[in-house]
Amino acid sequence: MKYKNLFIDLDDTLWAFSENSRETFKEMYDKHRFDRYFDSFDSYFDIYTTRNVELWELYTYDKITREQLNSERFAYPLRSVGVEDAQLLKDFREDYFEALPLKSKLMPHAKEVLEYLTGKYHLYIISNGFRELQRRKMESSGIDGYFKKIILSEDIGVMKPNPQIFYYALSATQSEIRNSLMIGDNWNADITGAREAGMDQMFYNVYKKDDFPFYPTYLIEDLREITAIL
Numbered sequence: 001m002k003y004k005n006l007f008i009d010l011d012d013t014l015w016a017f018s019e020n021s022r023e024t025f026k027e028m029y030d031k032h033r034f035d036r037y038f039d040s041f042d043s044y045f046d047i048y049t050t051r052n053v054e055l056w057e058l059y060t061y062d063k064i065t066r067e068q069l070n071s072e073r074f075a076y077p078l079r080s081v082g083v084e085d086a087q088l089l090k091d092f093r094e095d096y097f098e099a100l101p102l103k104s105k106l107m108p109h110a111k112e113v114l115e116y117l118t119g120k121y122h123l124y125i126i127s128n129g130f131r132e133l134q135r136r137k138m139e140s141s142g143i144d145g146y147f148k149k150i151i152l153s154e155d156i157g158v159m160k161p162n163p164q165i166f167y168y169a170l171s172a173t174q175s176e177i178r179n180s181l182m183i184g185d186n187w188n189a190d191i192t193g194a195r196e197a198g199m200d201q202m203f204y205n206v207y208k209k210d211d212f213p214f215y216p217t218y219l220i221e222d223l224r225e226i227t228a229i230l
Contacts, residue, residue: 003121003200003230005175007151007166009184010127013204014110015137020103028096032088037081047077060128060159060189101136106143107206109223114146116227126151126169126182128159128189149173160186161193181217183226191216202226 011017022045028034029041038044052073059069074093078085117123125147127134131154138144151169153159158168170177177198184190185204194201195214202218218229 001120001230003179003181005122005124005173005180006117006230007124007126007169007180007182007194007199009182009186009190010125010134010137011129012107012206013183013185013190014107014114014143015141016105016107020105021100023105024096024100024103027099028092031095032092037078037083044077047080048073051076060161062159066130097133101133102140103137104141106141107223111143113223113226114143117230118146121230122173122175123147124149124151124169124173124175126160126165128153130154160189161196163193163197166194166197166199181230187212202229 008014025045025048026041029038029044034041034044055064055069055073058064059066064072070093074089074096078089114123123146125134125138127150129137129152131152134150134152135144138147138150149172151165151172153165156165156168158164160166166182169175170180181200181202182190182194183202183204184194185206187203187209191201191203192213195216200217202220203216204223205219205221208221220226220229
């Protein structure tokens with residue numbers, strides 16, 4: 001086999017972050033009665049999501065801290081409608097982070113593909129997510145047992161797509177780049193990052209992207225396609 005080591009992203013590659021997060025936000029929206037301030041949950045969530053993407057971009061490139069990221073992304077929607085309530089924000093944020101990792105929804109066919117891969121390859125997670133959340137997500141969804149090691153950006157203070165996190169992952173798992181493959185859904189973090197580190201890449205094209213600055217080593221739109229490639 002060409003590969004021995006598979007480095008796999010967690011959020012929206014295996015664990016259905018977008019769905020789980022939206023569901024959690026809806027629960028928090030109802031619990032904390034945000035309908036006092038917004039016409040609908042969709043209106044609130046659109047405001048949050050737009051700002052959240054911008055802030056994660058800044059955080060990824062070390063332009064803001066984790067605390068600034070979390071403070072601003074939760075505060076922004078309320079501030080945009082003229083609400084300043086520090087206690088409400090604190091309670092909402094704490095409840096969200098408590099409930100989110102208990103969600104167990106996985107991306108379609110994730111479990112069956114992990115069953116196929118386990119025993120054939122060394123499986124590792126490599127993620128930019130927060131340490132206290134990622135392990136609990138994996139436990140809640142029942143996929144923690146498939147992986148030999150979890151590599152998190154917080155472990156070394158460097159985030160994907162910085163090649164240093166891929167070099168660190170190779171060193172920490174005693175893997176060689178020539179027989180390692182990165183699998184992920186985020187073009188910039190997973191695919192560009194791995195390519196710049198010299199590692200082969202498999203892009204999980206969840207949203208049917210059709211404009212690529214370069215072609216990845218492998219391109220899939222369904223996780224089951226992995227079984228025909230590996």
